[in-house]
Amino acid sequence: MLALNTNLQKLVSIAQKTEKTGIGLMSGTSLDGLDIALCRFKGSGLQTKFSLINFITIPYADAFKNEVQQVFAHKEASLEKVCLLNEYIGDFHGQLVLQALNGWGIKPAEVDFIASHGQTIYHAPKRRHKQPGYSNGTLQIGDGDHLAVKTGILTISDFRQKHIATGGEGAPLALYGDVLLGSKIGENRILLNIGGIANLTWLPADGNYAGIVCTDVGPGNTLIDAACRKHFNKAYDEDSKIAFSGNINEDLLAALLDHPFFSEQAPKTTGPELFSLAYVEAAQQRSNTLNISNEDLVCTLSAFTAKTITDFISKNFEADNIRIFTSGGGARNIYIIEHLKKALPLVAIKTTGDLGIDPDAKEAILFALLGNEALCGESMAIGNNPAVLMGKISFPL
Incomplete structure (x- = not known):
């Protein structure tokens, strides 16, 4: 039997840990800044035990906001700008994570995973767009590979697509x-x-x-x-x-x-x-x-x-x-x-x-939790929502 490659071995090792340290990232439609929640998890699903270790919102400069607003919630936008921002935001959010960790005196190697929401630039449920032949749609940019490479931390991102692929609208998660x-x-x-x-x-x-x-x-x-x-x-x-x-x-x-x-x-x-x-x-x-x-x-x-x-x-x-x-x-x-x-x-x-949930940190915490579920949880059927585990995994190397 062939051995798993190094990345997959590390992934299995993290998934099997009884206690995990994860970072949840949230950048909302208000474009105030990046919410960064450093969390600790034990277990998964209904047995999840959670604690918030550190939290910070790093404000966005006006120049960054202006760049994102060029493509944000517009039916028509520059495809080139969307492409460039996807890479840029992933790298930029990685810089902000490293800045936060440095301020907390924590090394990236002490963090098991990052769970990143990304930056929503367009949300198009079928009930709104009404285009024949097309289902629900949503787009969050801020590439997970760039985040993983910049920080050296396993990154889980793009959570909303699985929800849509299985019949949901991609929100609210x-x-x-x-x-x-x-x-x-x-x-x-x-x-x-x-x-x-x-x-x-x-x-x-x-x-x-x-x-x-x-x-x-x-x-x-x-x-x-x-x-x-x-x-x-x-x-x-x-x-x-x-x-x-x-x-x-x-x-x-x-x-x-x-x-x-x-x-x-x-x-x-x-x-x-x-x-x-x-x-x-x-x-x-x-x-x-x-x-x-x-x-x-x-x-x-x-x-x-x-x-x-x-x-x-x-x-x-x-x-x-x-x-x-x-x-x-x-x-x-x-x-x-x-x-x-x-x-x-x-x-x-x-x-x-x-x-026991910081009101400002709640959404970032919830994405960290979704990251923990992606690693070691099982899909749950809740109401009429799809029973899914969400998120795409990006390795640092």
Whole structure:
């Protein structure tokens, strides 16, 4: 019998370790920076024991953001730019990983694997693109081979493609980590992530996997942030100061809510391809609100995010003893959280910090967990999601 090559021998050795150290990388639609979570795992599946060792978000420079925004969420973009950015981002993210490890005093050889989400540049579920003969599609760039070579660490990447290949929409992948880290028998839980897009996972108290729902519900921070950049030259609405200084325009809010996405059956996915400033301007034209103040616009967009979340929860979950655990940048948006509490007065709302999961680090942690599952887990059937292990493996050499 032929022996395994060195790379495969190392892969088997890592997979068989009782304890693994992995890095989860997340770069979201907000393009704030790269989230880097250094995690330790014991076991897999429902027996997974997890701890967060270190976490950092390394902000992106404006020049990098501008490069990515040339191809981000555009139906038409330079194919050459997409090609070049795929290689560049993989190498760049590798540099940032090495920077983080150096700051923590940890050598790359002490890390078993990197699990990288990559940078989404286009998300095209069939329900949106409606092109005959084509299924769901999504594209994340930031090549895993470049990451592996730059860092010298085994890298697992491109997680969303397996989900699509087996009939899913490629999102939200939070489902698998939420179930493994957030479920509790006897308690109905919603893990609500408010990133660029808002998504949630419903974890019923009976523990029945068939009843679990994981879905996007609408915009999170993406429209608020875009309006802040355009009208106030700010990356986001810090402490919701702009939203609190304005008033909700009910006509505009009604127009923003007037879209088929909100009545589509879950699970469903969306992105900035739909919820963009062009979407807002079209709603303003329909509602004759193009001349409202910029403060009122940001206030109304904040209310829009909050209402799409609360409407979805109210319409779909009629259970007692619900607890919501928030994460993502929107978990710090005071305006949104206050609206959630007012609209859902009987629901306890906390952050995932109460579950021992850093709200800022949650998505990076979940990809590290998916990496651990890819190495030593078994596929799990959850709700109507495909039972798959996701991720493509890249060796350093």
